[in-house]
Amino acid sequence: MALKDSNHGGLFSIDIPSNTLPKGKVSGWLIPEDLKQRWILLIGRSKDILKPLLSQLRTIDIFFHDGEHTYYNMLYEYLVAYHYLRKGVFFYQMTPHLTRHFLTFVQLFIVNR
Numbered sequence: 001m002a003l004k005d006s007n008h009g010g011l012f013s014i015d016i017p018s019n020t021l022p023k024g025k026v027s028g029w030l031i032p033e034d035l036k037q038r039w040i041l042l043i044g045r046s047k048d049i050l051k052p053l054l055s056q057l058r059t060i061d062i063f064f065h066d067g068e069h070t071y072y073n074m075l076y077e078y079l080v081a082y083h084y085l086r087k088g089v090f091f092y093q094m095t096p097h098l099t100r101h102f103l104t105f106v107q108l109f110i111v112n113r
Helices: 002-006 033-038 046-057 071-082 096-111
Strands: 011-015 039-043 060-065 085-093
Touching: 011 046, 033 039, 046 071, 060 071
Parallel strands: 011 039, 060 085
Antiparallel strands: none
């Protein structure tokens, strides 16, 4: 893991309480124990938290989407995160069946620039 290897940076999660996690699990359950001290969980909706967080961080090295899977929410997150991504880094989308959402973003804001 880059976060562990570089010994630099942090991991930020934006989440809302959910009953879709496996029984007995809470947000962040997949994060390795040795990285949890560098993890910050922000409770709320990405439309309220993402832009202020990224504005504070100024740049990010990766954006991982695995949140609300509505077309407009995903497009919003991509648009906001794109402006803070350091050159040469990437998005990651957890839901390949929603690829058209990401392809719309790429076509409108990357290819046609």
